[in-house]
Amino acid sequence: MxxxxxxxxxxxxxxxxxxxxxxxxxxxxxxxxMFVILGIQALLMTSESKNLKIELISENQTLTNSLQNEMQSNGLVKEGKYLFYFSTLNREEFKKYLEQKKEQLQDEKILGGIIYVPSSAMKDKKIEYYAKSAKNISLFRDLDGPINKALIDTYFGKANLTKEELDFARMGVDFTGFKVLMDENIKExxxxxxxxxxxxxxxxxxxxxxxxxxxxxxxxxxxxxxxxxxxxxxxxxxxxxxxxxxxxxxxxxxxxxxxxxxxxxxxxxxxxxxxxxxxxxxxxxxxxxxxxxxxxxxxxxxxxxxxxxxxxxxxxxxxxxxxxxxxxxxxxxxxxxxxxxxxxxxxxxxxxxxxxxxxxxxxxxxxxxxxxxxxxxxxxxxxxxxxxxxxxxxxxxxxxxxxxxxxxxxxxxxxxxxxxxx
Amino acid sequence: MYSLEVKNLTKTFDKLVAVDNASFEVPDGSIFGLIGRNGAGKTTTIRMMMGIYLPDNGEVVLKGVKVGQEFKNRVGYLPEERGLYKKMKVLETLLYFAEVKGKSGREVQKKADEYLKKFDLYDRRLSKIEDLSKGNQQKVQFIATILHAPDFIILDEPFSGLDPVNTNLLKDIILEMKQRGKVIIFSTHLMDFAEKMCDHIAMIDHGKIILKGSLKEIKSKYAQRNVSLSYEGDISFLKGNGIVEKIENYGNTTGIRVKDANQTQQLLKMLVENNIVVKKFDANDISLQEIFIELAGKNEDSTNFVMLNKKEAKNV
Incomplete structure (x- = not known):
């Protein structure tokens, strides 16, 4: 044929x-x-707002210290993605303070947002975020872990626990996938x-x-x-x-x-x-x-x-x-x-x-x-x-x-x- | 000597018998016409000859051997429905058509250039087909049909859709090919045209061959007792006359058949006596159309067909 x-x-x-x-x-x-999509993704990663100024306010000094400790060792802060200012204010003071900051919050470059960690968070882990656009998923994802750790530190700090015990409690679960094939070594x-x-x-x-x-x-x-x-x-x-x-x-x-x-x-x-x-x-x-x-x-x-x-x-x-x-x-x-x-x-x-x-x-x-x-x-x-x-x-x-x-x-x-x- | 013999070809589509046991012979060096109205089975017959359709029955024989791919390569075929690749360039198109016929290389290229020059298309050889006028596209089609130097040229309704210039061009090509000793076979429903060009014909109707042979012989056989007449005046008095068997009006000419062969002189005399201005009086002459009607035209649509045919033929 x-x-x-x-x-x-x-x-x-x-x-x-x-x-x-x-x-x-x-x-x-x-x-x-394919290259453009990869490039855009890389671009998005790098161009994500740098040095976003966040005020991290908590209701009591212990909590503030513990947050300060945690954030200083956090990678994202070291990379310069976030810049934190710490202070301690009670609920009444915070309300007034927020009024004053309203204008600054209108411009992300001056002030990205304010996180308020009330003392009640020690019971229900509920914290508040104030910003012009308040549904910032990437920020929630970034800060969820560190803040949780700070809360755990403060909470168990009162109890008599060793550092190892504390470290264990602070840890999240980390999945690693291993590929198992008959003829090859098991590898990640x-x-x-x-x-x-x-x-x-x-x-x-x-x-x-x-x-x-x-x-x-x-x-x-x-x-x-x-x-x-x-x-x-x-x-x-x-x-x-x-x-x-x-x-x-x-x-x-x-x-x-x-x-x-x-x-x-x-x-x-x-x-x-x-x-x-x-x-x-x-x-x-x-x-x-x-x-x-x-x-x-x-x-x-x-x-x-x-x-x-x-x-x-x-x-x-x-x-x-x-x-x-x-x-x-x-x-x-x-x-x-x-x-x-x-x-x-x-x-x-x-x-x-x-x-x-x-x-x-x-x-x-x-x-x-x-x-x-x-x-x-x-x-x-x-x-x-x-x-x-x-x-x-x-x-x-x-x-x-x-x-x-x-x-x-x-x-x-x-x-x-x-x-x-x- | 016959170059090509068609033997008992039959083709059925569902329940329709398109070609019914058709046999005819194409002599060497002739122009052969396959004649019949639309739908008579001409295209189906030609497609079977080209191996495009497999016949249900019968075969096509070339010098005693059943035709196959070898024959296909020796034929230049121009179907009624024809087209070109719009996006291809003129020269590319020509070379491609030669290549599938087994001809490629410098020689074909040279020949293509020659033909392009002859048909005033040389400066367009690198244009895309779609940029050419319809007339020029038809010229490219002609060149593609003959570029591989075929021994047989098979044309299905070759003059349909051609303008007068290209009609003449194609006529010239056909005559030139005949002079070179090639066999030309074409189908047409235009009787006048077939009459002018063919040496041999086969007439097909409802899939059956109803008449075949040399045009001359056929005409002389059917021409007796026939007069073809051009005149001015009123010849209605002939109707019912004792010597006249039949009067048929074909527009330009009228065909009259007398009852006995030696009554033609009497007919002429009668016309003159009745003050009819006789412009042409051709005894023992019959047109293919008359023969066709006599053989096939016992029903309404063949008369309509001939009238229609007449109009179209004027363009050829």
Whole structure:
């Protein structure tokens, strides 16, 4: 089946797609976006208000001292994110004081906010925050711990406790995840692979929809511009379809490789330094496996998209026809996303081997929990079998469909096409 | 010697028999016309000849061998419904069409340049197809059909949608190809046109071949007792006359059939005696349209078809 005609078609498809403005834009924009999003996040982290002036007022001197002690050793204060002023005022005094400070509170640069720790906090741990914008979640998160510790110090300071006992009471619980695999040493795991799994899932989903739609459009164009009959006088419908599918699949894999290039660079070079909890714990074979699996899955999906394109002669009608295929992409996408919460769901296990679904689910699974070699092989075999089962049907519908024009066919008619001798 | 033989082709879509046991032969070096009204089965027949449709039955034979991909490469095919990739450049398009026919390299490129120059498109060779006028796009289509130097040229309704300039251009191409010894096969519903160009024809109606052979022979066989007449005046007196079997008005000419072959002189005399200004009196002449109507036109729509056909033919 592979002859110079198929290669001519593949070449034309590649030229058309690789040099189209839409393709170039999308291909370059996605890694661009990835970097921009990372950059924005980093920017947000660094540009978070520096030296935010906070007055920390408590109702009694002991509490003030203990807060002062705690805050001085706090990392965020050392980094200069917050600047604290301490004082002791009772409730009445505080009310008056607040009146005076009203004007200063209007400008964050002069005074960010006032925290009032009443004596009652020793019983109910309820403290107050006064500011122009009073729901400052990041501040609450930052100061929740230190203030709690100061309260604990003060509370147990009265009791006769050793320093060790106090330290223990002050401590929060700290989870550390350890990845356990048969063939490797147990090691600490960061969030890096979770991020990767998300990334893979999104990119696979996007690429499949995009390349699939592109191929469908191109089939519809050939059909509606009536070029197809000219081509068919030289090339058989199956050769044309094979050429189109392979051309589009190569385009897709090429695009995916470009999209993954930042990841490849990160894991194979030391040019980028990621924080410890974001280290990507995968190796190059995962990427290679993913690209191979993607290529095989892509030819199946693109075959289906081409089939739908051949049935309809305008994009509006075709978009209703693509719904079942989009579902085949969407459902695995959501399964992969749900895997992030708990990678050991049975549905993820099944989906990682299921035809169509394995395409998206397997790379996510591989990244999150790993998969035995036989599963990786089986997923590929299943995908190849799926393709072999679908191609004759899609091919038959394609060869009848591309020469049909006029009325939008009913699905029952499409089924009849399968019986035609073409 | 026949170059191409179509044997018992049959094609059915659902319950509709599009082509019904059609057989005809295309002689070497001829211009062959497949004639019939719209929906008669011409396109389906041609598509089966090109291997675009698989026939339910029958085969197409080239010099004793059943046709396949080898034959496809030797054919330049111009379908009725034709288009080009809008985003591709002119030269790219031509080279692509030659490439899928198995011709690539410098020679084809040189030839493409030659044709582009001949058709005044050389300076547009790097333009995108979508930037060309419709007429120029049709020219590109013609070049794509003949660039790979085919031995057979198969054209399905070649003149539909062409402007007068391109109609003449295509006629010239066809005649030039004939001179070079190529076989030209085309389908048309324009009888006048087929009559002017073809040496051999096959007439198809409701999927069946109803007439085939050399145009000359066919005409002489059907022409006896027929007169084609151009005149001024009123010939209604002929109706019901003893020697006249049938009068048919085709617009420019009127076809009259007498009851006996030696009554034509009597008919002329009658016309002159009745003060009819005879502009053309052609005994033993019959147009393809008349033959068609006689064979296929026993119902309403074929008469309508011929009248319609007449209007369209004026453009050719």
């Amino acid at each position: 592979f002859n110079y005609r198929v290669f001519a078609v593949i070449k034309r498809e590649l030229m058309e797609k690789l040099f189209s403005k839409a393709f170039i834009a999308m291909t370059l924009l996605v890694p661009g976006f 795991e960061g969030y890096g692979n979770m991020v990767l799994a998300y990334l893979f899932t999104f990119l696979l989903y996007m690429s499949m929809i995009m390349i699939g739609q592109m191929t469908m459009q191109s089939v519809i164009e050939e059909k509606s511009s009536r070029i197809v009959e000219v081509i068919l006088s030289s090339v058989s419908p199956i050769e044309l379809m094979a050429g189109k599918i392979l051309g589009a699949s190569i385009t897709g894999v090429f695009q995916m490789a470009i999209w993954l290039s930042p990841v490849i660079l990160i894991i194979s070079t030391s040019w980028f330094v990621l924080p410890k909890e974001l280290i990507f714990d995968i190796n190059g074979t995962v990427i290679v496996y993913m690209l191979i699996n993607f290529f095989i899955g892509l030819i199946t999906f693109i075959g289906l998209f081409a089939m739908i394109g051949s049935i309809f002669d305008n994009p509006q009608d075709a978009s209703t026809g693509t719904l079942p295929i989009i579902m085949l992409i969407m459902i695995p996408f959501f399964i992969a996303i749900s895997m992030m919460e708990n990678p050991n769901r049975p549905i993820a296990e099944i989906a990682s081997l299921f035809p169509f679904a394995s395409l998206i689910v397997m790379p996510a699974k591989l990244t999150l929990v790993g998969a035995p070699l036989w599963q990786l092989g089986l997923a590929i075999v299943i995908n190849i079998l799926t393709f072999l089962a679908i191609f004759p049907v899609a091919g038959k519908i394609y060869r009848v469909g591309i020469l049909r024009t006029g009325k939008k066919p009913k699905w029952s008619e499409v089924v009849k096409w399968l019986k035609y001798k073409y």
